[in-house]
Amino acid sequence: MLAALFVVGLLMASSSSWSQAATGSLNVHWNEGAKDCKANPQAPIEVHAYNPQTFILRENLCATFEAPFMYLLIGSTKALLIDTGDVTDPERMPLAKTVMNLLPGAEPSKLPLLVVHTHRHLDHRAGDGQFAHLSNVQMIGWDLDSVRRYYNFADWPNGLAQINLGDRTIDVIPTPGHNATHVVFYDRNTALLFSGDFLMPGRLLIDDADANLASSKRVAAFVKDRPVSYVLGGHIEFDSAAKTFAWESQYHPHEHALADVEGRSARSAVGCQQLQRLLHRKRQVYPGQFDSHPHRHGCYCRCGAGCGRAGADCVHSPPQARPLKGQAPR
Numbered sequence: 073m074l075a076a077l078f079v080v081g082l083l084m085a086s087s088s089s090w091s092q093a094a095t096g097s098l099n100v101h102w103n104e105g106a107k108d109c110k111a112n113p114q115a116p117i118e119v120h121a122y123n124p125q126t127f128i129l130r131e132n133l134c135a136t137f138e139a140p141f142m143y144l145l146i147g148s149t150k151a152l153l154i155d156t157g158d159v160t161d162p163e164r165m166p167l168a169k170t171v172m173n174l175l176p177g178a179e180p181s182k183l184p185l186l187v188v189h190t191h192r193h194l195d196h197r198a199g200d201g202q203f204a205h206l207s208n209v210q211m212i213g214w215d216l217d218s219v220r221r222y223y224n225f226a227d228w229p230n231g232l233a234q235i236n237l238g239d240r241t242i243d244v245i246p247t248p249g250h251n252a253t254h255v256v257f258y259d260r261n262t263a264l265l266f267s268g269d270f271l272m273p274g275r276l277l278i279d280d281a282d283a284n285l286a287s288s289k290r291v292a293a294f295v296k297d298r299p300v301s302y303v304l305g306g307h308i309e310f311d312s313a314a315k316t317f318a319w320e321s322q323y324h325p326h327e328h329a330l331a332d333v334e335g336r337s338a339r340s341a342v343g344c345q346q347l348q349r350l351l352h353r354k355r356q357v358y359p360g361q362f363d364s365h366p367h368r369h370g371c372y373c374r375c376g377a378g379c380g381r382a383g384a385d386c387v388h389s390p391p392q393a394r395p396l397k398g399q400a401p402r
């Protein structure tokens with residue numbers, strides 16, 4: 073009886089810590105792009121309000137096959153934009169305009185904006201220039217030195233940093249692996265984990281397997297004692313059956329959800345990391361021509377719908393599956 077009471081007490085304690093996280097909605101159907109983008113013009117950017125202080129922005133598939141997600145978090149003294157997407161031209165992609173319109177306050181006393189990146193790949197920072205001339209906007213550099221310096225990581229990739237938005241604190245977790253500069257953000261207010269290309273319903277491309285394994289362990293340890301409402305990544309490359317869309321496809325019918333609703337718990341995030349660990353232990357890596365460093369290894373893994381479940385798998389990717397655009401490291 074005592075034991076039963078103890079269990080009930082534990083359950084209540086855990087549910088009350090869950091209830092502290094500000095809730096929101098992921099009830100959104102993202103634009104699926106088009107088979108023929110010329111014949112079917114699309115709005116360049118979509119905005120979904122997760123809640124009144126949290127916005128999910130996505131570049132349209134017809135504007136860029138990467139269709140990256142960006143996140144805008146509003147605090148009481150500052151707002152935070154995570155990533156600036158894959159399109160530079162403000163005529164084609166009015167990102168800064170869209171973001172500034174979402175910020176509370178009227179010009180010239182808009183809420184100050186801090187712009188950060190999950191990592192240096194061009195599809196997450198091509199829109200940086202749109203913010204360069206705006207007052208009250210601080211942009212953090214995307215190279216490793218800038219990232220370490222700004223967050224004051226003395227022992228990168230160990231340690232945590234915080235961003236203070238007033239009444240809203242964001243934890244920053246170094247997660248090199250996909251790319252050497254990668255970080256993951258955790259919003260204590262909503263318990264959302266913004267995972268960039270480290271974890272998403274799509275191809276998990278890993279530039280440095282050992283670093284990624286260590287990052288996976290760090291994230292797993294981080295989420296162990298914290299609630300995670302959803303894990304929100306940088307792209308969706310799966311359909312609803314967790315099959316990968318063709319590389320560079322601009323048409324995503326029946327696209328997988330951004331965050332697996334069943335995968336909303338911390339447990340599932342840990343499961344996904346465990347999956348990655350397993351993959352690394354098996355060394356399912358092979359020479360990769362799908363990243364910027366031809367002599368390194370890349371691993372092409374699927375970790376989305378199957379995240380944390382037995383059906384999740386890692387598949388071998390033909391090198392041609394990742395022909396990059398010949399850009400600077402992305």
Ligand SMILES: [Zn+2]
Nearest residue numbers: 193251269402
């Ligand atoms: Zn990337």
Ligand SMILES: [Zn+2]
Nearest residue numbers: 193195269306
């Ligand atoms: Zn990306």
